[in-house]
Amino acid sequence: MSALYEQSRQLFIQRWGEMGANWGISRTMAEIHALLFVSPEPLCTDDVMAQLQVSRGNTSMNLRQLVNWGLISRVHLPGDRKEYFAGENDVWQMFETITRERRRREVEPIIETIERCQSMVRDDLKRLRGAERHQVQEYNRRLTEMADFLNVMNTLFNVVMKAGHKNLARLTKALARLM
Amino acid sequence: MSALYEQSRQLFIQRWGEMGANWGISRTMAEIHALLFVSPEPLCTDDVMAQLQVSRGNTSMNLRQLVNWGLISRVHLPGDRKEYFAGENDVWQMFETITRERRRREVEPIIETIERCQSMVRDDLKRLRGAERHQVQEYNRRLTEMADFLNVMNTLFNVVMKAGHKNLARLTKALARLM
DNA sequence: CAATCCTTTCGATCTGACCTGAAAGGATCG
């Protein structure tokens, strides 16, 4: 295959890995993800090991995590025992998955925590007076704002992802009009 | 001050720190940010050290980074030599800052990389024929989709943050109409 | 300008996340 094509792929994979690292995703996991994203057909564990120079164990772990996230899927080719892995290649679908998972794992817990924090000071809000009361009220207000914001963002993402792929042109135009 | 109020603050700070860690922000930095977010008035370095149990150097570094990001600001109280730090407490403003910075540092580089990757295979697209050509075309298509997606998201964020607080209801409706 | 008070820097240390590779575990084949 063309040398430039190979180089181009490698560059993309490397950068995607770096980006992942900045967003709290292990570099290798992001690299595997990128590799499968740009691969026209499913790859097996050994392919991944060879192309990215990582150990068998590491590859196995990360492939599994990616399957867990729903970003890649196991594929069985007829007449072959090996497992193969195929990347989701619809970008919108991919990001919907990522968003949903991260929301579930990281945003929702923080919303719950905020509610819990608020319930902890509920009595104080009734009981206290004067400056102390004021301080707790302000604290409570800030927490509410934060929770509201997070909930609004949730809704927004739902809407956008639903609009998604199909209406991309319309969506872009509509956005341009709103600016 | 009320014990539950203190506990509530601590819980929030701790969780915010954990969340930060999941998103590629050092736990301590996120904790300091949370502390200043829930503090009704500016704090000095020693306050932060005492409340979070971190060293002077660590506190100094992280405070500086937060100032760099624009998430907190230095405040000088009259009649006091010390520097104090105040957190941004408008949640929308806060997230706009975070989004803008991360986009500049992490999303824009990846868009540039994608364009670079595409220019690397431009010749192949003219030169190659048959299956090989097909493969490079598909690769190119996926990259384009990815870049398009990222650009749409950029625009979306611009619009949302501009609409912001005030017109959010309208925005959500406008988007809902597109579904 | 010496003293005081803060802030920042920086080399040493530490920590936790990531990775490796050998060994165990399972499935499928003849």
Place this chain on the structure above:
DNA sequence: CGATCCTTTCAGGTCAGATCGAAAGGATTG
């Protein structure tokens, strides 16, 4: 069933990045 082929696990090793704290730097004061 034994052999073969893959996958997964896990006990350690490695390393980048986070943290510490002493020392240097800088500003303000009397």
